[in-house]
Amino acid sequence: MQLTCEACGETVAAEGPAPRARCECGEPLWVDSEAFDIGGVDLEGVDLDDRMWAFDDLLPIRSPGGLAAAVGDTPLVRTSALDEYAGCRVRVKDESAHSTGSFKDRGSAVGVAAAVDAGAPAVGTVSHGNMAMSTAAFAAAADLPCVVLVPADISTERLANVARFDPQIVRVDGDYGRLYFEALEAGRERGIPFVNSDVPLRVAGQKTTALEILAQTAPDFPDAIVLPVSSGGHASGAWKALRELSAAGYDDLPRLYLAQAAACDPIATAYRDGAEEVSAITGEETIAYSIANADPPSGSRALRAARATGGAVCSVDDDAIREARDLLAVDAGLNVEPASATTLAAARQLADRGALAPDDDVVLVATGSGFKERDEVAVEAPTVSLSDVDDVLSSVDAS
Ligand SMILES: *Cc1c(COP(=O)(O)O)cnc(C)c1O
Numbered sequence: 001m002q003l004t005c006e007a008c009g010e011t012v013a014a015e016g017p018a019p020r021a022r023c024e025c026g027e028p029l030w031v032d033s034e035a036f037d038i039g040g041v042d043l044e045g046v047d048l049d050d051r052m053w054a055f056d057d058l059l060p061i062r063s064p065g066g067l068a069a070a071v072g073d074t075p076l077v078r079t080s081a082l083d084e085y086a087g088c089r090v091r092v093k094d095e096s097a098h099s100t101g102s103f104k105d106r107g108s109a110v111g112v113a114a115a116v117d118a119g120a121p122a123v124g125t126v127s128h129g130n131m132a133m134s135t136a137a138f139a140a141a142a143d144l145p146c147v148v149l150v151p152a153d154i155s156t157e158r159l160a161n162v163a164r165f166d167p168q169i170v171r172v173d174g175d176y177g178r179l180y181f182e183a184l185e186a187g188r189e190r191g192i193p194f195v196n197s198d199v200p201l202r203v204a205g206q207k208t209t210a211l212e213i214l215a216q217t218a219p220d221f222p223d224a225i226v227l228p229v230s231s232g233g234h235a236s237g238a239w240k241a242l243r244e245l246s247a248a249g250y251d252d253l254p255r256l257y258l259a260q261a262a263a264c265d266p267i268a269t270a271y272r273d274g275a276e277e278v279s280a281i282t283g284e285e286t287i288a289y290s291i292a293n294a295d296p297p298s299g300s301r302a303l304r305a306a307r308a309t310g311g312a313v314c315s316v317d318d319d320a321i322r323e324a325r326d327l328l329a330v331d332a333g334l335n336v337e338p339a340s341a342t343t344l345a346a347a348r349q350l351a352d353r354g355a356l357a358p359d360d361d362v363v364l365v366a367t368g369s370g371f372k373e374r375d376e377v378a379v380e381a382p383t384v385s386l387s388d389v390d391d392v393l394s395s396v397d398a399s
């Protein structure tokens with residue numbers, strides 16, 4: 001396997017169980033597409049029964065079976081009730097259908113299987129959210145020890161879903177942003193791959209979200225895909241998928257729009273400023289905690305992805321995220337994470353600005369499930385006696 005840098009063009013061989021993740025220039029590496037049978041890609045002939053492995057000609061490994069074989073082929077749901085609010089024709093790619101409830105399973109499946117193939121003694125990750133849960137689950141299924149590095153001040157409550165898979169959880173005192181890079185380096189020396197959010201193998205697996213959307217819609221591709229963005233790993237994968245399809249001869253590929261929470265939006269800030277590179281910001285709290293990365297390791301690459309595909313990066317505030325999250329549930333029956341609801345809020349904003357047209361076909365990527373949350377919802381539910389149930393039903397509002 002060869003790795004290449006999208007920014008400077010440098011190519012390096014992926015060596016050992018824990019290959020390099022960063023280029024000398026500082027930018028992230030990704031898996032070189034040269035080794036793939038790009039010319040053989042036939043989106044309409046793809047058998048999605050094989051789930052994400054339907055695209056294994058474009059992946060660095062074959063399906064290892066087991067839990068990994070259950071990843072992908074998530075539903076693409078037409079949600080016409082949301083069209084008016086969004087200002088365009090909406091479908092939702094429901095990544096919550098995955099076993100740990102987020103698209104991270106696509107990257108974990110590839111990263112953990114590659115670690116097993118390479119004979120790594122363990123696999124690691126730096127996360128306290130969906131990525132930690134997902135990596136731990138796939139390591140458990142592969143019977144591979146897993147190390148999860150979390151910030152020292154994290155509450156035990158937030159770790160419960162990660163601890164369920166029994167990885168070694170270690171609280172680390174110090175700069176969490178730096179830990180991301182130091183864990184990669186320390187792991188490399190010990191042959192322990194850290195499948196962090198934008199490493200080449202995770203990005204390789206996560207590019208199948210976009211490949212699947214295009215296979216599910218071929219030959220009538222959507223006009224746009226809206227994706228919540230944090231580290232920029234998923235956005236990099238989506239862009240890589242589009243680049244590979246373009247090399248395979250496909251055109252009229254969708255524009256890539258990236259959504260951030262206004263309280264922590266370094267990539268949207270760089271986009272608005274017309275900057276070439278994303279700089280770290282001081283982020284504030286947001287309900288979209290899964291996308292609150294103030295110093296994204298693949299931020300600049302994500303910025304280039306939005307620009308190169310004719311899309312944009314935008315940010316939406318927490319009130320807009322709350323409203324969008326409620327509408328996704330009430331009008332479309334989808335319980336998504338606040339991070340995922342940014343996509344609907346962003347589509348509305350983009351339509352308002354004229355970047356999306358009313359007849360544009362737009363796919364919102366619901367990256368994660370809302371079922372993991374224990375948030376405070378004011379629930380209206382009166383108590384009646386058993387003998388009153390009939391009365392209650394007779395007064396159900398049928399309007
Ligand atoms: C990780 C995550 C994201 C952001 O993905 P990046 O690859 O870090 O940009 C978005 N939504 C959810 C639910 C996530 O778990």
Ligand SMILES: [Zn+2]
Pocket residue numbers: 005006007008009010023024025026027
């Ligand atoms: Zn480089």
